[in-house]
Amino acid sequence: MSRVHAVWAVALAGLTLPGVAEACAVCFSATESNRGAFIGTTVFLTILPLLMIGSVAFYVYRRVKEMEATEPGA
Amino acid sequence: MAGTMSEKRDLRLIHPAPTREQRQIVPNEVLGMILFIGAEVMLFAGLISAYAVVRAGMPADAWPPPGQPRLPIAFTGFNTLLLLASGGAMWFGGRKFAEGADKAVPPVLASLGLGAAFVALQGYEWANLLGEGLSMQSSPYGSFFYLIVGTHAVHAVAALLVLSVATLRLRAGELTEHAFTALRAFWYFVVLIWPFLYWQVYL
Amino acid sequence: MSEPASTHHAHGHGAHDDHHHEENFFLKYFWSTDHKVIGMQYLLTGMFMALFGGFFPYVFRMQLAFPGISVPFYGVVSPTEYNALVTNHGTVMIFWVAMPVLIAAFGNYLIPLMIGADDMVFPRLNRLSYQVFAVSVVVIIASFLVPQGGFGGAWTAYPPLSANPDYNLTPWGSTLWLVAVALEFIAFLIGGINFITTAMNSRAPGMRWSDVPMVVWMICIASILFMASVGPLMAGAVMLAFDQNLGTHFFDPKAGGDPILWQHLFWFFGHPEVYVVLLPATGIVAEVITTFSRKKLFGYKTILYTAIGTGVLSFFVWAHHQFIAGIDPRMANVFTVTTVLISIPIAEMMFLFIATLYGGSIRFKTPMLWALSFIALFMIGGVTGIPLGASGSDIYLHDSYYVIAHFHYTFFPIAIIGSFTALTYWFPKMFGRMMNETLGQVHFWITAIAVNGIFIPLFVLGAAGQHRRIYNYNHFAQLSTPDLQALRILATVSLVILLLAQFLFLFNFFYSMFFGEKASKNPWKGCTLEWTTESPPGHGNWPADQLPTVYRGPYEYGVEGRDEDYWPQNVPN
Numbered sequence: 001m002s003r004v005h006a007v008w009a010v011a012l013a014g015l016t017l018p019g020v021a022e023a024c025a026v027c028f029s030a031t032e033s034n035r036g037a038f039i040g041t042t043v044f045l046t047i048l049p050l051l052m053i054g055s056v057a058f059y060v061y062r063r064v065k066e067m068e069a070t071e072p073g074a
Numbered sequence: 075m076a077g078t079m080s081e082k083r084d085l086r087l088i089h090p091a092p093t094r095e096q097r098q099i100v101p102n103e104v105l106g107m108i109l110f111i112g113a114e115v116m117l118f119a120g121l122i123s124a125y126a127v128v129r130a131g132m133p134a135d136a137w138p139p140p141g142q143p144r145l146p147i148a149f150t151g152f153n154t155l156l157l158l159a160s161g162g163a164m165w166f167g168g169r170k171f172a173e174g175a176d177k178a179v180p181p182v183l184a185s186l187g188l189g190a191a192f193v194a195l196q197g198y199e200w201a202n203l204l205g206e207g208l209s210m211q212s213s214p215y216g217s218f219f220y221l222i223v224g225t226h227a228v229h230a231v232a233a234l235l236v237l238s239v240a241t242l243r244l245r246a247g248e249l250t251e252h253a254f255t256a257l258r259a260f261w262y263f264v265v266l267i268w269p270f271l272y273w274q275v276y277l
Numbered sequence: 278m279s280e281p282a283s284t285h286h287a288h289g290h291g292a293h294d295d296h297h298h299e300e301n302f303f304l305k306y307f308w309s310t311d312h313k314v315i316g317m318q319y320l321l322t323g324m325f326m327a328l329f330g331g332f333f334p335y336v337f338r339m340q341l342a343f344p345g346i347s348v349p350f351y352g353v354v355s356p357t358e359y360n361a362l363v364t365n366h367g368t369v370m371i372f373w374v375a376m377p378v379l380i381a382a383f384g385n386y387l388i389p390l391m392i393g394a395d396d397m398v399f400p401r402l403n404r405l406s407y408q409v410f411a412v413s414v415v416v417i418i419a420s421f422l423v424p425q426g427g428f429g430g431a432w433t434a435y436p437p438l439s440a441n442p443d444y445n446l447t448p449w450g451s452t453l454w455l456v457a458v459a460l461e462f463i464a465f466l467i468g469g470i471n472f473i474t475t476a477m478n479s480r481a482p483g484m485r486w487s488d489v490p491m492v493v494w495m496i497c498i499a500s501i502l503f504m505a506s507v508g509p510l511m512a513g514a515v516m517l518a519f520d521q522n523l524g525t526h527f528f529d530p531k532a533g534g535d536p537i538l539w540q541h542l543f544w545f546f547g548h549p550e551v552y553v554v555l556l557p558a559t560g561i562v563a564e565v566i567t568t569f570s571r572k573k574l575f576g577y578k579t580i581l582y583t584a585i586g587t588g589v590l591s592f593f594v595w596a597h598h599q600f601i602a603g604i605d606p607r608m609a610n611v612f613t614v615t616t617v618l619i620s621i622p623i624a625e626m627m628f629l630f631i632a633t634l635y636g637g638s639i640r641f642k643t644p645m646l647w648a649l650s651f652i653a654l655f656m657i658g659g660v661t662g663i664p665l666g667a668s669g670s671d672i673y674l675h676d677s678y679y680v681i682a683h684f685h686y687t688f689f690p691i692a693i694i695g696s697f698t699a700l701t702y703w704f705p706k707m708f709g710r711m712m713n714e715t716l717g718q719v720h721f722w723i724t725a726i727a728v729n730g731i732f733i734p735l736f737v738l739g740a741a742g743q744h745r746r747i748y749n750y751n752h753f754a755q756l757s758t759p760d761l762q763a764l765r766i767l768a769t770v771s772l773v774i775l776l777l778a779q780f781l782f783l784f785n786f787f788y789s790m791f792f793g794e795k796a797s798k799n800p801w802k803g804c805t806l807e808w809t810t811e812s813p814p815g816h817g818n819w820p821a822d823q824l825p826t827v828y829r830g831p832y833e834y835g836v837e838g839r840d841e842d843y844w845p846q847n848v849p850n
Binding site for chain 1: 097099100108109112115116119120123126127129130131133
């Protein structure tokens, strides 16, 4: 097992560590679909801004490259 | 491409006199509008996420709530096509702008007309649904329907008002290319986010 | 939304454009589109709001230390008033002090000067931004004057408490609070668009991305974070306002709503917001540390990449605020890992600052003292956050005074110390005069010691189980012991000392503004572009024919083989 694999294994094992800690026995939502929706929207809301920022940044990067190629040393 | 940065800097030594000319990587108006649209997309993402969470928290037989009117899928589908056509006309207006600002006026007017028809038909649909008993207070179903569609309507109306003023300036030849691009970008945002909302709320 | 400023940059502010100089007092100071005037408006408004929001803790800490007494300059505190005071202390300090001073005031003032531009690219949008902000200030102050007083549902405004006037007892205050916060967000949205566009398009000729001063980068990254995270909270604010006023039930579990939903929408913005105010403060500290240790900033690109990394990670951590609200444990696992992860880039940044200090010839002027205390205090704040980020230990510490002490150890360095660092450093540029150094150092030492006197006792109290948002601890037998009460009194006394010390600063600020020693163009011998123009800079920042050209990075201190130990960015050789 390479060192990279070992690091990944430790990281993944870390994900399971806090699993036993549940604070409130009565206050999570009743349905599995609702919990799933929370996770789904969490992923959606987190990825969306990063995608938008990333694509604008990429567009700007392309524009800079374009301008450097066309500008005669100005 | 390697080394161009430092070469560029050396070339600048020959021209040390600074000017007020900006080296606009992305035109000011366009970049400002892109950033604004990004924030707006996140607003709608928040609304849709809230809707998805509440909808998923409901028992399957309570959504849509029994005894409440159903949303008119076909009617709004037709309306969606109107809005998409409006976006297409706006795109055509952008193409025409290259031939001259006045050439762009007719397609933009057509786009505004289609957009106004969309808003009017949505208003008609709202009036009907209110008459049938679906209100903001009657259930979360109604609350989210009016909230999400209403937020989109506010954006559409605001965009139509601004674009109407801009059309007058376009006709007078006062609207710059970049300002026109930025305004069109906002209208594309209003147009393109609607099918997504339609899919989430109506279907 | 479409500022037709497209032709603005085509004409200059120079000699041929003289109508700006003929304006009367009102137009010059209240209707100006000059970025320096707008920055100053934000600064003074923020300082006023700091006094406003700083008075609240005096009142409620007096109530906690001496329950039931008539507080001098206020009177007896009722439970409803207590709730309104703690709520609005948080709201005002974050949204009306940290944001306007760190981002809007210094962003407006510094970005065009530091990148060598004559103004923002959208000057009229900039003015609109301040005007919307000014309205939000009026609304938040007005929320105290309406029947039943200001909003008392905590600054996080969790429903159903915030949604139902039967619970929070402030039907007017809660709606006005939401309106004020929403207006404030609109103001900063407009401002942020301006900052990013300006920094991208108006840079001086020759200024590459790695020649941009760190504080400009940080304000731009913070603005991007703000704009990308504020949307969901705006959505939530509209829903909450509807719940309050139109009878909808978005967050009401009785009628099918979901109260946890608000917590997600709020903290989706709320946690990136921490980094929105942190990053400009670190940028300011970076500028000051390099100037006063006469050394190049250690790891410019690394700091930049860690800031971007922090920004990316900041979207992945917010649900650690809901660990005990009943979120899915699968989610708690992930958010524990990401929360602990985010301490890595921040710690890296702090170590790079320390590495900048290493081997430098350090001059302990007032701004440098502030910058160093930022690092020291913020590290305490960061380290104490780790037990809160781990969902297991958070269960015991959640909503205790430990949390309060932790986030004040982060926010006090950010909002207060960061602002003082910037103010004392750029004061000569802003007002053309030097601040009094002795008064400045006295003020620094009193403040820096008193802040520890406030919050170290609160760590102890929190670990002893003292819960947040309690009006009177005498109602709890375990929490009303004399030794715990002594700690509360210690914290309150320290707070009073801290607040009194600020009058020293105010005196120094206004006295130096008019009677201080005249400042030269470059009193600290800094390399960045703002030091190449007059103090204070005239309209248009530089004479039209003398706008700077950039030849090198912003931190060329102590370059060997030069007479001076600094090499300004605009000097060709």
